[in-house]
Structure formats: structure tokens, C-alpha cells
Amino acid sequence: MSRLRYAAGRLLQSIPVVLGVITITFLLTDAIPGDPVSIMLGPSPSAQQAAAIRAKFGLDQPLHVRYVNYLIDVIRLDFGQSLYYGVPVTQKILERLPVTLLLLVSSFTFALVTAVPLGVISAKRRNKPTDHVSRIVALFGVSTPSFWIGLMLIILFAYKIRLFPATDLVMPWAHPSAVDGASTQLEVVLTALHHLVLPTITLGTLQMAAFTRIERSSMLEVLGQEYVKLARAYGVSEGKILRKHAFRNAQLPLITIVGLQLTQALGGAVLTETVFSINGMGRLIITAINNQDYLLVMGTTLMFGVVFVVGVIVTDLSYAYVDPRVSYDDTD
Amino acid sequence: MSNTDQDGARMNRRRVLQGLGAAGALSIAGCTGNGGNSEGSDGSGGSGGANQLKMALVKSPLEFDPVVLNDVPSDQVAQNIFEALYSYDESTGIVPNIATGEPEVSREGKRYVVEMTDKATFQNGDPVTAEDVKYSFEAPVKEETENASEVNMVDSITAVDETTVQFDLKYPYGAFDTALAGRDIVPKSVRENDKKAFNTKKPVGSGPFEFVEWQEGNFVRIKRYEDYWGDPKPKIDGIEFVPVEESTTRVTTLRNGENDVIEEIPPKQYSTVRNMGDASIDEVPGVGYFYLAFNCKEGPTTDPKVREAVDYCVDMDQAVKNYVEPTGVRQYSPLPKAVAEDWGMPLDQWKQIPHKRDTEQAKQLFDEAGVDSNYNWKIIVPPDDKREQIGVSVSNGLKEAGFNNVSVQRLDWGAFLDKYVSGKESDYNMYTLGWSGSPDPDAFTYYMFGRDENTLGVTNGTYYGDNSENGKRVHELFMQARQSTDREERKQLYVEGITTALEDRAHLPAYNLKNSFGVKNYVKDFASHPVDSFHIASDHNNVSLEK
Numbered sequence: 001m002s003r004l005r006y007a008a009g010r011l012l013q014s015i016p017v018v019l020g021v022i023t024i025t026f027l028l029t030d031a032i033p034g035d036p037v038s039i040m041l042g043p044s045p046s047a048q049q050a051a052a053i054r055a056k057f058g059l060d061q062p063l064h065v066r067y068v069n070y071l072i073d074v075i076r077l078d079f080g081q082s083l084y085y086g087v088p089v090t091q092k093i094l095e096r097l098p099v100t101l102l103l104l105v106s107s108f109t110f111a112l113v114t115a116v117p118l119g120v121i122s123a124k125r126r127n128k129p130t131d132h133v134s135r136i137v138a139l140f141g142v143s144t145p146s147f148w149i150g151l152m153l154i155i156l157f158a159y160k161i162r163l164f165p166a167t168d169l170v171m172p173w174a175h176p177s178a179v180d181g182a183s184t185q186l187e188v189v190l191t192a193l194h195h196l197v198l199p200t201i202t203l204g205t206l207q208m209a210a211f212t213r214i215e216r217s218s219m220l221e222v223l224g225q226e227y228v229k230l231a232r233a234y235g236v237s238e239g240k241i242l243r244k245h246a247f248r249n250a251q252l253p254l255i256t257i258v259g260l261q262l263t264q265a266l267g268g269a270v271l272t273e274t275v276f277s278i279n280g281m282g283r284l285i286i287t288a289i290n291n292q293d294y295l296l297v298m299g300t301t302l303m304f305g306v307v308f309v310v311g312v313i314v315t316d317l318s319y320a321y322v323d324p325r326v327s328y329d330d331t332d
Numbered sequence: 333m334s335n336t337d338q339d340g341a342r343m344n345r346r347r348v349l350q351g352l353g354a355a356g357a358l359s360i361a362g363c364t365g366n367g368g369n370s371e372g373s374d375g376s377g378g379s380g381g382a383n384q385l386k387m388a389l390v391k392s393p394l395e396f397d398p399v400v401l402n403d404v405p406s407d408q409v410a411q412n413i414f415e416a417l418y419s420y421d422e423s424t425g426i427v428p429n430i431a432t433g434e435p436e437v438s439r440e441g442k443r444y445v446v447e448m449t450d451k452a453t454f455q456n457g458d459p460v461t462a463e464d465v466k467y468s469f470e471a472p473v474k475e476e477t478e479n480a481s482e483v484n485m486v487d488s489i490t491a492v493d494e495t496t497v498q499f500d501l502k503y504p505y506g507a508f509d510t511a512l513a514g515r516d517i518v519p520k521s522v523r524e525n526d527k528k529a530f531n532t533k534k535p536v537g538s539g540p541f542e543f544v545e546w547q548e549g550n551f552v553r554i555k556r557y558e559d560y561w562g563d564p565k566p567k568i569d570g571i572e573f574v575p576v577e578e579s580t581t582r583v584t585t586l587r588n589g590e591n592d593v594i595e596e597i598p599p600k601q602y603s604t605v606r607n608m609g610d611a612s613i614d615e616v617p618g619v620g621y622f623y624l625a626f627n628c629k630e631g632p633t634t635d636p637k638v639r640e641a642v643d644y645c646v647d648m649d650q651a652v653k654n655y656v657e658p659t660g661v662r663q664y665s666p667l668p669k670a671v672a673e674d675w676g677m678p679l680d681q682w683k684q685i686p687h688k689r690d691t692e693q694a695k696q697l698f699d700e701a702g703v704d705s706n707y708n709w710k711i712i713v714p715p716d717d718k719r720e721q722i723g724v725s726v727s728n729g730l731k732e733a734g735f736n737n738v739s740v741q742r743l744d745w746g747a748f749l750d751k752y753v754s755g756k757e758s759d760y761n762m763y764t765l766g767w768s769g770s771p772d773p774d775a776f777t778y779y780m781f782g783r784d785e786n787t788l789g790v791t792n793g794t795y796y797g798d799n800s801e802n803g804k805r806v807h808e809l810f811m812q813a814r815q816s817t818d819r820e821e822r823k824q825l826y827v828e829g830i831t832t833a834l835e836d837r838a839h840l841p842a843y844n845l846k847n848s849f850g851v852k853n854y855v856k857d858f859a860s861h862p863v864d865s866f867h868i869a870s871d872h873n874n875v876s877l878e879k
Contacts (some may be wrong), residue, residue, distance in 0.1 A: 096549075
């Protein structure tokens, strides 16, 4: 029960955060120079036409009225109508969010699956060639912008070798009739995986690098602890020490960083989606900003905020699974 | 003149000012002609297939209903589904489509009567009637859509009989034939039944392709309409349009065969596409105009001497060569080459007007005009590299002429569009911008130099004429020209007006962009087009795949 209570508490605490996101985004969006209606209608709209559009989208109201109206609408889960697309913002978000979530899940999976072994091996073979290679890979990953990695991967694997496609990401849950060359759901999934390889590596490299470094230093710290030395003194094998005693304890810092990396990953998704023509939240937010579609900007920013808050809460809750000493009781 | 009169030449910002390579696809692809054969279709409308063309556009369409659509990608797709009364030939010539011949013009250019064929049918089998034409022209104004200004010179429309439609205009409008070519005909009964579905789920037109499926941001699929009334019938079974914004990715998809045709080749990728071996570039200059404009309302640039001095500071030929070619061409007047040639304009004479770069001459003129060497020059440019580079070239020239305080401000579209029409010296001395429209001189003169309520401070940020009689005269000439239906008279008026504006240097014309496409060699007969961006099946081409 304590964990549930803790989760509920954290969710309540996140309300002011979300409110803050809404307020700041609302004010910033309003402060951007330029007029969304003139972007919509072109350079020579009639006054009547412009007024009609303003009234339709409530842009003729004063700032505070629009703000309060927006808050009320958000509570009702109504994010308004997109100026650019002419459809409800919620509809656009529901269309695009699963795509970005798929990309995030696949890139984090890639990052963890590669980073954890790399970090462990690196720590185990400290200052050996394997460690150097692992550190160089991590340094490369941390210091290389994802759009550059994306373009290089496209040039190498799509342009030169033609091993993976550069665009046309299909969703694994798409109907086979909508996917070129697929007749069963399994083929759709395989096509999706084939298309996901390059975007996943692009977005996941930065995460992978950060996780590798954390995993390595965390493992090194644990391996230097007294109880590990004691185990060694008892003659426990190195492999067993790693697997049974050190590994699990070394994962807490990694879990923390996984949650925090979500912000970076969301930012990286904007670039990755642009490079690979993936129709996710990242491209949606760019379109919204370029067209001063303020309701869409707020809707997407808010959704990014919510994804991050939820990610951090999930991270906190997962501590207890890794470390039984962590308790969510109020007395702690 | 009505205060809401704007014609089909008016392009919205998404279309024009943001400088999409595909200049305004204002009208419908010509789909008349002869020849061509029809092959069986699988009718599935699914993606892929040996006889399906896959084409990468820069951006995703947003909607397909011609009554409301107002952006280039939507037009690029819709032009295959819908048709207008008239269409463009392989260049900017206007030829009958649903109409059977040229319109009969009377009442000093205020009445146009168009006879239509009785063969044309929509994709639901209904005939295309005069009532549908009337509805298609009236709906944008009635519904106050974003493209309403393209047809609001029309006062009333009468369906004389099933196949005769009569347009009465509010004033004589010389470029009305471009409005007739730019307005697609929609079936009144279908659209009225469910406008939303008509726009995004089941648009029905009379064109050679019918709509299949659209996933915003992912793809649009259209397939050949087997009972198309006109000729030629498309040779390909269908087209899948996909948006690929990133240019390197777009070129990659051409190389690895993900797409058969890609739109807009960036300058640095021209050689990549040419060296592919199995693809080539199909390009044609669009109907556009990119320029540097002066603030003639406030500040030193109100003096024509100063504007001439700025002309001496910059080598526009070189700037265009460095930063625009091969994606564009040098242009010496507001009129795109195709339009100027079509009208027999004195291009050689206009080409002589800009000065060669001469910093000493510039300094002398600045001195004569009394411009202080500490003056803070402000050049504003939109978020576009080419136009920024034109601004930077001018700024470098001014610095060489002894001015240390020269700024080039690259602004976001929202901020730029607010500023460039203010006429304030504190906002700008010069700006770079682009314009595109229907292939008529009116589109490139009235909106650029007009001094009425629809243009001054709206599309014309120069305020040319605030401090000179020449500017006012130029405005009058262009107004006369747009209200005349005598082509020769219009030509003379345009020649005088444009020559005056060029000699007075209200603008320094810079360049025009090409509509460029990377095309796989197995795609036969693809045709880029100056107005419509591209044609798939028309009286001069019919795309086929020979894989």
C-alpha cells in the first residue's frame, strides 16, 4: 500500500509542475513575435477574413481570458483546435504519441542492452584495451549530435550499402494491407523492425554512451566495497561476485539516469524524426512552432512534460525492485 | 475598385514567402489532350505495385478540397484529382480543359461567358455542370476560406444552362483567365453532403486520378480513374506521395529506390543526383520572384541616389551564382522569365539596368546624398539561407563602402511578416523576400508596387511613391494594366511601369527558383511545370514506368 500511496503522492505533486509547464508555455507562446493568423492566411487577407479566423480560434480574447479558458479546457482534456491542421490537438497527439513512444522504447532498449554489458566489461577489465574501447565508444556517443549520426547512418546503410531504408517507418501494429509487401502481422512487425534499426541507433547512441559511463563507474564503486573484498577473501569466483553481489547493487545510479535521460531523448526525437521522416511528436512540435500554431505548441509541450513526469515517477518506483532497502513509508 | 479585390495571383505565405521550391501550384494540372492508353488497374489502391509511382514531396498535404486548400503540397496532390475550366500547357499558356474554347469577353472586360463540354463527369459518375462551376467559385467567398481572395473579384455567376456559365466581375480584370485556370471544379451535391469527408476522406473530382487513402504526414495514395472522361488516360496505375522533409534523406530515398521521383534537389546535392547513373534532374524555373526591396518611406533609402549607391555595392550576378545556382536562375525584373517571354517584354533592356559593382561610385553617391558613415543600416531577411546570403552580400558591400554599422537580421516568419510592412526606419532599410503567383504580370506588379489598401503595408513594404512621383505613377500604370483586357495595351503599361521601378531601384531583382525533381531513369515522360509544379498525365506528357 505504501508504494501506491507514494505513487499517488507523486502524481499529486506533479500537478503544480504541469501547471507551471502550461503557464510558462502559454506566456512564451504569446510573447513570440508574429501573428498566427497572418501566417495562416498569407500576406493579404481581408480584415473580415482575419477577424473571422480570430473569432473562430478565440484569438480576439484578452490574454488572461484565453489562459483561463485554456486551463478549463485542459482539465476537460480538450487541448483545442490546431490552427495549422484544422483538427483537434488531441487527435494529432493521439496519432503521433505512439510513434514517438515506440521510438523511445526501442532506443532505450538498444541503449540498455548495449550499455550494461559494455559498462560491466569495462569495469571488470579496467584500464585494459576493452575498457579503452568502451570508453572511446561512450565518449563518441556523448559528444556526437544525433542528427549527424542519423545522416551518417543514412549515407552508409541506406545510400551506400542499401541495407536499411531511410524513411517510411511503419508501425508494428499496422494492418498488413497498409504495409508494402506484407501479408501477415508477423511480416508487418519484421518490416517495422527493419525500418526501426537506423532511427533507434541514432536516438539510442547518446543514451547508450551516458549509460555506459554510469554503469562503469557504478560497477567500479561497488567492486571496491568491503563486502566484495570479503567475498573475494572467501574465495567466491569473480563471475559469481559480479552476477550475485555487485551487479544488482550497481544499478541504482543507472535507473536514476534513465529517468533523467528522457528529456534528452525527447529532444533527440525531434531531430531523429526529422532526419528519418518519422511522423511523431517531434515533427509535430516543429510544425507547430514554425506555424505559430500556439494551441498545438502548448498541447505537445504539455504532453512532453507529462511523459517526463511519468518517466521520473516510474523511475522512483522502480528503485524498490532493485534495492529492497528502499522504502516508500512516510517514516523514511 | 473593391477593397477586397485580390486575385488568383495572391499567394499565401506558406506557399510563397517561405520559398518552397515548388512555386505556387495555383491551378490544376492540364489533363486534356490525346493519345495514351489505359491499362488495367488492380483497383486495390494499396501501396507499392510495379506500375505505381512513388513520389517524395517536401511536405505533407493538409487537405484536398479545392474550396479550402491553400498550401503547395495539398495542391500538388489535388491537381491530379480535380480539374479546372482551363489548364496550363507545358509552359504558362492557358488551354481549355472542361471549357470548350476561349471565354467570350464582353461588357468591357466585366463579363466572361464560358462554354463547357457535356462529356465531363465526376468520379461518382455525375456530369460536371454549370451549377457545379458556379458553386466552386462562390463557395470560397461564402465560407470565408483561406483562399477566398483568389476569386473575390467575381460579382455574380449565372448558370445560363447546363454547360454555359457566365461570370460578371466587379471591375474589368485583365488576369481573370488565370483565375479560371486556378479554380478547380467540385461536385456541389457531394461536397454539400459532407464537407469534412470531402476534404480529407473522400474528395471527388473530375480528374484522371481518384483518391484512395491519406495518412497525414505518412502518405497519400491516389489511383487511376478508369472511367476518366478526358484524354489521355494515365498510363500508371496510381501514385503514392510521401513527405520527406530532410533533403539528404530525400536524395537517399531516390538512390536506393524507396522513391521513384523526389521533389526539390538542394544545391549541394545536384551533383549527387547527376552522378547516380540511374537518375536525372527534371527542372524548370517556377513562376516566382526573389528580390531585395528598399524602405522608400523612411530613412536614407527614400532617396533614389542612395538606392542606386546600394546597387553599386553589390554584384547580384555573383551573389546569385554563389548562393542560388543551380537551384535557381538570375532574374532581372519582377516578371519570371516564362511570363516575360510569353508577353514579349524587353528583357535585354531590363538586364542592362543593374550596375556593375563599383564601390567608388557608391561612395560618391552616398556622399552626395549625405549619408553619415556611422549610419546604422538594418537589413531584415526571412529564415531562408538564400535570401539571407543576398542580404549578407549587400551588407558586405556597404561595409566596403565605409559603413561599419550594418546588421543583417534573420527573423522567424512571424516576426518578419510583421516587420517588413511597417515602413519604419527603425525596423528596416532593406528586406529580402520572394513572391509567386499565377503566370500573369499583374501577379508580380500590383502586389509588389501597388499603393491601395490591399497592398500598401500589406504585401508592399517598400512604400515606393511615398517620396516620389515616380512611385505613384508606377502604381497608376499597374492599376490601369490590371483593369484592361487589351493585351497589347497592358503590355505597354507594364513595360513603362516596370522600367521606371527598376531604374528607380524600388527593388533590386535577384533570382527565381526552379521546380526541380530527381527522377529515376525508368520513369518516362515526367514533366516539371512552372506553375503546377509537375504534370503526370496531360496533353504534353503521360508518365509511365519501365522498370
